[in-house]
Amino acid sequence: MSLLKVSGLGKSFGGVRAVDGIDFELAAGELLALIGPNGAGKSTTFNMVNGQLRCDGGSIQLNGQELVGLKPRQIWRMGVSRTFQIAETFASLAVVENVQMALLSADNKLFSMWKAAAAHRRDDAMRLLDQVGMAAQADRPCSVLAYGDVKRVELAIAMANEPKLLLMDEPTAGMAPKERNELMALTKRLVLDRGMAVLFTEHSMDVVFAYADRMIVLARGRLIAQGKPAEIRDHPKVQEVYFGSGKTFEKSGSVKEAV
Numbered sequence: 524m525s526l527l528k529v530s531g532l533g534k535s536f537g538g539v540r541a542v543d544g545i546d547f548e549l550a551a552g553e554l555l556a557l558i559g560p561n562g563a564g565k566s567t568t569f570n571m572v573n574g575q576l577r578c579d580g581g582s583i584q585l586n587g588q589e590l591v592g593l594k595p596r597q598i599w600r601m602g603v604s605r606t607f608q609i610a611e612t613f614a615s616l617a618v619v620e621n622v623q624m625a626l627l628s629a630d631n632k633l634f635s636m637w638k639a640a641a642a643h644r645r646d647d648a649m650r651l652l653d654q655v656g657m658a659a660q661a662d663r664p665c666s667v668l669a670y671g672d673v674k675r676v677e678l679a680i681a682m683a684n685e686p687k688l689l690l691m692d693e694p695t696a697g698m699a700p701k702e703r704n705e706l707m708a709l710t711k712r713l714v715l716d717r718g719m720a721v722l723f724t725e726h727s728m729d730v731v732f733a734y735a736d737r738m739i740v741l742a743r744g745r746l747i748a749q750g751k752p753a754e755i756r757d758h759p760k761v762q763e764v765y766f767g768s769g770k771t772f773e774k775s776g777s778v779k780e781a782v
């Protein structure tokens with residue numbers, strides 16, 4: 524059985540049908556890329572799955588349990604996590620303290636004194652940092668880290684509730700190609716090690732084709748194709764609707780103008 528089962532999911536903003544009745548499934552241990560042009564409805568889909576946005580209709584089931592109508596925090600408790608950018612207020616905290624804050628939150632102690640974070644589950648925080656290759660930088664403030672390292676810490680924070688499903692909306696935005704590949708390779712390893720499922724959006728087709736197990740393609744709120752990267756690469760509807768006529772995929776997966 525699928526871990527996540529989305530059916531007939533829809534959302535309008537005024538007259539704009541941002542997500543227009545989409546269906547897809549996601550299995551444990553699967554890295555699923557959600558792609559599509561700007562405005563296709565990717566972020567709207569994410570925000571309905573994590574409960575930030577209320578859908579107009581449809582169903583989102585996690586292991587057979589309905590998520591529609593639940594609060595973001597309840598959905599998070601059921602094992603659906605997402606990556607967040609580290610807030611500016613937390614950037615001055617040490618790397619390990621940021622992860623400890625996330626563990627406090629997972630333990631429902633967010634409102635205890637901040638001072639308590641320093642003593643809270645430091646070993647567990649270090650274990651999470653070790654998983655993302657950041658243990659050696661645990662005591663540095665986040666504000667001094669390289670951009671790619673901040674992204675690793677954000678990943679460790681998202682793992683604090685031991686998610687079954689991790690949502691990453693444009694995780695590699697603003698990253699250099701090398702950093703992108705490192706972050707996705709790390710994500711892939713977490714998926715394999717923990718049997719976690721990941722749903723992510725990504726602009727770089729090189730990254731998508733290199734790391735996604737499967738892809739779904741949105742255009743104007745509709746799901747126009749799904750399949751393995753090789754199938755999507757050759758899909759005429761995707762090439763036309765997503766890339767525009769006169770463009771095609773190169774073998775590498777980047778978009779190329781047809782000559």
Ligand code: ADP
Binds near residue numbers: 539541567568
């Ligand atoms: P993507 O993430 O694929 O770029 P979005 O899900 O952000 O697309 O947006 C899908 C459509 O919904 C767009 O037309 C966008 O302008 C519209 N939209 C998204 N969020 C809102 C909002 N909060 N209010 C009004 N319109 C929105």
Ligand code: MG
Binds near residue numbers: 565566567
């Ligand atoms: Mg978006």
